Amino acid sequence: MPGHAAIYVGDVDRMVGFYTEVLGLSRVDDEPGFATLESDDWVLTLVRSPDAVPPSDPPPRRSDSAVKPVFAVADLDATADAATARGAVPDPPDARWTHRGEARCDLVDPEGNVLGLRAPTH
Known part of the structure; x- marks a missing residue:
């Protein structure tokens, strides 16, 4: 059973583009104000909220x-390169760490939400 999270966003369409292109999630619905994205590991619901509109560009880190x-x-x-091309800001490479045999880093999506990434160590 995949993990499920909701992220509040100001611009649903922009953030659908980010999460589908950078993380390979697929959109599975089309409701006004919402978008549900899925992969084998995740169900991610993007929820439009006026409170989530970033106050500046680049957005502050939430x-x-x-x-x-x-x-x-x-x-x-x-x-990280794909995320940067779509407006995200990854933490610098020297801020990465290893946990449970995986390389890990954080990035800030185009609206300021902090995400973690994990990948096999080489």
């Missing part, structure tokens, strides 16, 4: 959230 979704990827560098 590091005060008590929960951070972590996505499995094949390659941290390739995913």
Whole structure:
């Protein structure tokens, strides 16, 4: 059974583009104000909220959230590059760490939400 998370966003369509292109999730519905994206590991619901519209560009890092979704990827560098091309800001390579035999890093999506990435160590 996949993990499920909801992320509040200001621009659902922009964030659908980010999560589908960077993390390979597929959109499975089309309801006004919502988007549900899926992979074998995740169900991610994007919820439009006026409170989630970033106050600036680039957006401030929303590091005060008590929960951070972590996505499995094949390659941290390739995913960080793809995320950057779509407006995200990855933490620098020297901020990466290893946990449970996987390389890990954080990035800030185009609206300021903090995500974790994990990949096999090489």
